[in-house]
Amino acid sequence: MLDRRPTQADGNEVPWMRENPFGLVGPAAIALVIAGMLSACLAAGNRPSTSASQVRPTSTGATPGAPWAASATPTPGAPATATAPTPAVTATPWPTVVALPTTLPTPLTFEGLEPLFAYNGSLPLGMQVVASEDDNGATIQEITYAGAAGETVEAYLILPVGQGPFPAVLFEPGTGGTRDTFRAEALLLAQNRQIAGLLPSRPTGLNNGGDDTIEAILQIREMRRGLDLLSAQPQVDPSRLGYQGWSLGAMYGTILLPVEPRIKTASLMSTVPNGQPESPVMAIMAPHIKTPTLLMQFGLHDSYYTEAEADAFAALIPTTHKVSWINAGHDLSDGAGTSVTERAAWLADQLAVK
Numbered sequence: 431m432l433d434r435r436p437t438q439a440d441g442n443e444v445p446w447m448r449e450n451p452f453g454l455v456g457p458a459a460i461a462l463v464i465a466g467m468l469s470a471c472l473a474a475g476n477r478p479s480t481s482a483s484q485v486r487p488t489s490t491g492a493t494p495g496a497p498w499a500a501s502a503t504p505t506p507g508a509p510a511t512a513t514a515p516t517p518a519v520t521a522t523p524w525p526t527v528v529a530l531p532t533t534l535p536t537p538l539t540f541e542g543l544e545p546l547f548a549y550n551g552s553l554p555l556g557m558q559v560v561a562s563e564d565d566n567g568a569t570i571q572e573i574t575y576a577g578a579a580g581e582t583v584e585a586y587l588i589l590p591v592g593q594g595p596f597p598a599v600l601f602e603p604g605t606g607g608t609r610d611t612f613r614a615e616a617l618l619l620a621q622n623r624q625i626a627g628l629l630p631s632r633p634t635g636l637n638n639g640g641d642d643t644i645e646a647i648l649q650i651r652e653m654r655r656g657l658d659l660l661s662a663q664p665q666v667d668p669s670r671l672g673y674q675g676w677s678l679g680a681m682y683g684t685i686l687l688p689v690e691p692r693i694k695t696a697s698l699m700s701t702v703p704n705g706q707p708e709s710p711v712m713a714i715m716a717p718h719i720k721t722p723t724l725l726m727q728f729g730l731h732d733s734y735y736t737e738a739e740a741d742a743f744a745a746l747i748p749t750t751h752k753v754s755w756i757n758a759g760h761d762l763s764d765g766a767g768t769s770v771t772e773r774a775a776w777l778a779d780q781l782a783v784k
Contacts, residue, residue, distance in 0.1 A: 487605055487677045487734060487760055534643055540718050547689045549578045549651040555659055567591050568620035575659050578651040585609055585630035589665050590620045597670035597781035598626035598660045604677030615770060623778045628660050642707035650686050657692055670781045676700055681708045688718035695780035697725045697773045700760050702734045703743035716746040724751035725776045727769050732760045
């Protein structure tokens, strides 16, 4: 049998490939997960040298110097582009579905913010399957549905094979990320852990460059709409919903969790606690999180926060949470798949995968 394990320049086996953390899928699958995350990570040359920077983490490409950085091709196995045009959904301009006040209440408080996250949950979802592909125990559907304001949202809906009902996770990437950021990781969860996933494309310009707090409110409405879509799937158990977000997705998750009782557990990755436009709202919302359990992953070498800042922010959360420090930067990639393995085990355990 040929030995297909990757080797280093000295001919030795790459250390992180010696052990497959998923056990069932082989080294290539772990590489796909890492590639998916790194396709949405920071360019190292643009990283700030101090914590609590006003510079927002952005997704600009693979980290220079990483062993997988040479490949800029799409994730292998991605669904083919649909030949039929995407079904059109008549858009409703923001924020006319559920109006926001012209000016936000001051000072900002949880009691003043909480009602603003309401949205029109009775709007028909209008879900359309544009393309579908079976992949080793899971089905990847490329779908569209009507967002919180009626706009068309493009997404992947990944379902384990079988009737279910299965637990499901809503995934949110970082700044500049796409529905492909978590595609490989969500596929592994469906194949090996029997967990469904929704990976929507994040709408842009909801507030046309206006107030950052209003922009965050509108984004949270979109995420709640994604939970509506997951809950409506016959293969999904709506009593076992989870959330996973990285960087800006984790920051939005901090704002989402206090107003969304349907989420039973969450995995928040590289939450930037200070120095970002959303930071004041996050500090207000975090103490009101009611989600039963949370996994909070931070990078020991992440220059966007110090250990003290991250620990202090985690301490704001009143419910059961685990703080995990990964020997990595903002992308949480340590070369061994540590963070990926930990998240998969956490979600499976907390969502009571049978």
